[in-house]
Amino acid sequence: MREVTATVLENVRIAEGVYSLTFAAEELPVNAGQFCMVGVNGFPLRRPIAICKSEGERYTVCYRVQGAGTKRLSQTYKPGEALSVLLPLGNGFSLEEGQRRVAVVGGGVGVFPLVAAIRQFAEEKQIYAYMGFRSRSSVCMEYDLRRGEKLVLATDDGSVGYHGTAVQAFMEDIEKVQPDAVLACGPTPMLRALKSATEGRGIPVYASLEERMGCGVGACLVCVCEKKDGTHARVCKDGPVFELGEVKL
Numbered sequence: 001m002r003e004v005t006a007t008v009l010e011n012v013r014i015a016e017g018v019y020s021l022t023f024a025a026e027e028l029p030v031n032a033g034q035f036c037m038v039g040v041n042g043f044p045l046r047r048p049i050a051i052c053k054s055e056g057e058r059y060t061v062c063y064r065v066q067g068a069g070t071k072r073l074s075q076t077y078k079p080g081e082a083l084s085v086l087l088p089l090g091n092g093f094s095l096e097e098g099q100r101r102v103a104v105v106g107g108g109v110g111v112f113p114l115v116a117a118i119r120q121f122a123e124e125k126q127i128y129a130y131m132g133f134r135s136r137s138s139v140c141m142e143y144d145l146r147r148g149e150k151l152v153l154a155t156d157d158g159s160v161g162y163h164g165t166a167v168q169a170f171m172e173d174i175e176k177v178q179p180d181a182v183l184a185c186g187p188t189p190m191l192r193a194l195k196s197a198t199e200g201r202g203i204p205v206y207a208s209l210e211e212r213m214g215c216g217v218g219a220c221l222v223c224v225c226e227k228k229d230g231t232h233a234r235v236c237k238d239g240p241v242f243e244l245g246e247v248k249l
């Protein structure tokens with residue numbers, strides 16, 4: 001992990017309330033699902049954001065304007081500006097050799113780390129992606145999401161693709177796809193729904209959890225989650241990817 005002063009290359013709106021920020025920084029190895037902590041002027045705490053793409057010294061993150069920090073990030077960081085970033089953080093997704101048919105299920109800002117997972121695994125695995133958005137106007141990153149065998153877009157209002165959630169769309173396909181593993185990211189209710197829908201099927205689900213974070217590097221314990229065996233884990237350092245069956249949601 002490094003603390004770097006990056007240079008903003010691009011910070012543009014790509015969907016309703018969603019921005020894509022590309023910055024240049026020292027080249028570092030990044031595993032899909034790892035994230036960075038982005039410093040925003042005027043805010044003591046950095047914001048955790050998944051790394052969507054890393055190509056040499058170019059990194060891209062996508063973020064939804066949620067509160068004051070991401071609003072300022074979208075409004076004041078123009079090309080050429082300096083950006084303080086900690087990266088790469090967390091463990092990221094990994095798949096075993098025999099896990100060849102892989103379903104990727106995401107919703108909301110959980111789509112963004114999964115863009116990285118699809119980019120990383122699409123060449124050697126068969127990827128079936130189910131991605132949930134609020135409506136047509138919030139759909140983004142479609143080009144990257146289409147790198148696998150199949151992409152199903154799901155929208156809450158049915159304005160594009162499947163009318164319903166990504167989990168519902170996936171469960172309608174599960175018998176056909178017969179996945180060896182599932183990669184997932186999204187809000188806790190979505191992960192709960194996925195957990196109960198897949199329980200008892202013997203399919204490992206590796207999910208990236210979203211917890212409020214302070215330091216992002218394992219020191220403050222703000223992000224602690226409870227594991228099924230009664231122990232605790234830091235989402236920033238021990239995760240953010242956990243086998244879904246191991247954690248209490």
Ligand SMILES: Cc1cc2nc3c(=O)[nH]c(=O)nc-3n(C[C@H](O)[C@H](O)[C@H](O)COP(=O)(O)OP(=O)(O)OC[C@H]3O[C@@H](n4cnc5c(N)ncnc54)[C@H](O)[C@@H]3O)c2cc1C
Nearest residue numbers: 047048049050063064066067068069070109112211212213
């Ligand atoms: C590992 C990880 C990866 C993430 N990746 C992305 C991504 O790729 N794209 C994206 O749009 N969002 C992502 N998020 C969520 C993102 O961190 C929050 O939306 C963001 O921090 C909100 O900041 P804010 O100042 O706009 O909101 P505020 O609500 O004003 O933030 C107040 C404080 O709460 C924290 N906070 C608020 N919401 C969250 C949240 N959901 N998760 C963690 N901390 C939060 C903020 O960091 C800040 O410290 C990720 C979160 C985690 C934990």
Ligand code: FES
Nearest residue numbers: 214216220221236
């Ligand atoms: S955010 Fe500080 S320990 Fe995880």
